Amino acid sequence: MLEASFANPAHDLARAFRIMLDAMARPGRIYPFVPELSPPPAFDRESAAIALVLCDFQTPVWLGKNLRNPEIEKFLRFHTGAPLTASKEDATFAFINAGFPLPDLSRLLTGTHEYPDRSATLVITTDSLEPSAGVVLSGPGIEKTQLFNAPPLDRQFWSTMIQSRTGFPLGIDVFFVSDGALAAIPRSTRIAMAEAR
Amino acid sequence: MLDKVTPRQSWMRVLALSAWSDLELKAKPFLPQLCDMIRPPETGLVMLRGRIGGTGAPFNLGEATVTRCAVRVKNGFEGHGYVMGRNAAHANAAAICDALLQDANHQASVDEQVIQPLSRLLAERRRISAAKAAATKVDFFTLVRGENA
DSSP states (O other): OOOOOOSSHHHHHHHHHHHHHHHHHSTTOOEEOOOOOOOOTTSOHHHHHHHHHHOOTTSOEEEOGGGOSHHHHHHHHHHHOOOBOSOGGGOSEEEEETTSOOOOGGGSOBOOSSOTTSBOEEEEEOSOOEEEEEEEEESTTOSSOEEEEOTTOOHHHHHHHHHHGGGTTSOOEEEEEETTEEEEEOTTOEEEEOOOO | OOSOOOHHHHHHHHHHHSOHHHHHHHHGGGOSOOEEEEEEEEEEEEEEEEEOSTTOOEEEEEEEEEEEEEEEETTSOEEEEEEESSOHHHHHHHHHHHHHHTSHHHHHHHIIIIIHHHHHHHHHHHHHHHHHHHHTOOOOOOOOOGGGO
16 A cells, blocks of 8 residues: 655755754754655655655665565655665665664765765664763764764764764765654764763 | 557546636536545646657756646546646646546446546537648749759
């Protein structure tokens, strides 16, 4: 069965885009994000909304293993026209669910020095987004520091993220979503592990 | 590739090319369907491409306004409508008819009451315009030319 997109595409997409833009501008800040959408089962509406807003025929999409099913693929193909790719190296958008073993994220596109924008944007579905100690964020868009945690993402994930900072201006930008919430960490944000107490 | 036209292609062609006034009249009994909008009617531009000249290289002929719509009728069949112009009701009706034509329970009646009369109308229109064009035909012939004499 093919699910519908937004009922009011022009307005709903613009509203969602605005929230995503704000989230990227204020890394780690948690925004309420409740898209009125009923995507296929197993695809959360927040990730689906990001896909509908950002993906088109020029942006190959890579789906995590647990999101690869005919319903979701049909939904994305029909509403966005985006080609679905099986290899991470070709994708400009990658969608994964943190509740499942994470794939190797180091193979996602990070851009080139001539074109750092030719990189991938990662969308991770988590259980919840919290402004609490997991990692400490700082950098552009953050006045002093911003605490951020997104269980079940663990220290191993964050250390991969910290490592990926070394290649700046190359790197990936990440959206984090949970039920009704959105946050983002662009490649410009510095990440440090919060001290264990 | 082009030699095999599926039944669905031919009914979608009839639904798209028919005048809205004709389609509305014929499809009226079928339109008040309970259907979900998968994609509400939306209007956009489609680049028309053509081929000309000896090389046959494609070129962009120009843009056409197209309205499209996708619906699901209550038996779960998905219908799609693509029509030239900005008539949302036409695209919607075409999508509903397309969905019903895929449903074995409705296919015969929609085909009989909508598609067949409309395709007869289309054929008649085509015949009339072909006849009008044929009336203006000029036959050129060559008189005996020098080199043949």
